[in-house]
Amino acid sequence: MASLFTRSLRTTCRHRSLGFLSSSSPTWFNYRHCEGKFDTSNKHEERDTSSFKSSKSACYSTWYLAAAGICSFSSAMLLESSCSSLEEADKESGQIQQNDVRTPRVVFVLGGPGSGKGTQCSKIVKNYGFTHLSAGDLLRAEIRSGSQYGAMIQNTIKEGKIVPSEVTVKLLQKAMKESGNDNFLIDGFPRNEENRAAFETVTGIEPEFVIFFDCTEEEMERRIMNRNQGRADDNIDTIRKRFKVFVESSLPVVEFYKERGKLQKIDATRDIEDIFKSLKPLFTPFVEEDLLRLTKELLQCIDVGDYAVYKRLCDPALTAFEPESHGHLVEGLAFHKFYFDIGRMFPALSSQSQISSPKVTLVGDDAALVTYTRLRQSTTMDGVPSVEAFNETRVWERKPDSGGMLVWKNVHFHRSKSPRHRPYRKAKKGKDARKGC
Ligand SMILES: Nc1ncnc2c1ncn2[C@@H]1O[C@H](COP(=O)(O)OP(=O)(O)O)[C@@H](O)[C@H]1O
């Protein structure tokens, strides 16, 4: 059950966003979770503070947590809040991220039969947390389920033809909904113009980009004949028909995306690892975005005192240098949990944070640094405001979870007080000229 502290905070935090203040220019970068995009409009947001005033009294304070440096309170969280019932909030314990409606990220994976789409998709899934939806697999599962469409799908596949979009798009939509993910690799779809238009019309989603595995027919035929999965369509007659359909119906779709600058053509005649190496850079920007999002999620869960989320995002052996540890390296979560536990004792205080100049640096495939400055405003019991700035570096490492899936965990962070700006003073004669640099 959510603590009172958590519940009360949640009532104010239904619609969140985090502000970013760029230190290099006076531009606010307002990241809205609902849209998943940066709004770089060059103006400060006008905010109605009335909801802040009214919701403030309903909030258990995070000041104590903030004072301890583990808690911040996003202004937007408070200022753009709307209240939900406690019961609703209760259900949300440990799941704050699920409130954030983000536009699904879709990547289409195209290529002839046997070009290696499924093989590469399973590697991408393992490394980049996408859900792999193979249109062919969904259709085969539909046959097995005894659905009314079963016989029609079976005959169409046997003929190497394309199943009507009405069926395939419905299956894809259902699978997307059930996945609980919002990153999808859709493999073997769209296979013709009808597929493409139907998906776009029904879902309103456009792919981020489209991967096309370019492979010779001889190589694809050789691979399919060795595939040995007992598929009814993996016989030489149907294979030839599928190649014909691919050239006639699927290549025009490839061309469509090429014209729109969305196509990523990959030489699929190479070996499996080589191909995967050339796919990696396509997914790097997603990794950077995800790390920034995870960092913000971490700060948010600190804001709302949600220890369950904090625990999910952090490695149990998390190490930290922070002002509260007085120069010592603290290890494990207990040091941090202490502040979550006591936060509810100080209901009258509040704080809010902005992060500025966030930078993500990938270190190989499985480690990354996220650095930023955290500007925290807080009030004392008497309502006296103060502002502090911290420089924070969080080290994230990609580790297998209990299901073997690679997930990012915060393994270390370092926070120090941001040095106050002092005007440069010329060193006095005879004194160490480097002093103060
Ligand atoms: N780059 C590759 N080199 C050699 N064999 C491959 C390669 N990629 C996939 N294969 C093999 O070829 C067969 C077809 O691959 P698959 O991923 O099922 O293709 P698709 O999903 O495009 O039909 C599988 O048996 C797979 O192990």
Ligand SMILES: Nc1ccn([C@@H]2O[C@H](COP(=O)(O)OP(=O)(O)O)[C@@H](O)[C@H]2O)c(=O)n1
């Ligand atoms: N969008 C799609 C995808 C597959 N299919 C059918 O499913 C068959 C197998 O597709 P698949 O993607 O599993 O396999 P490959 O042909 O890529 O090896 C296709 O030949 C089509 O008959 C379809 O009708 N529509």
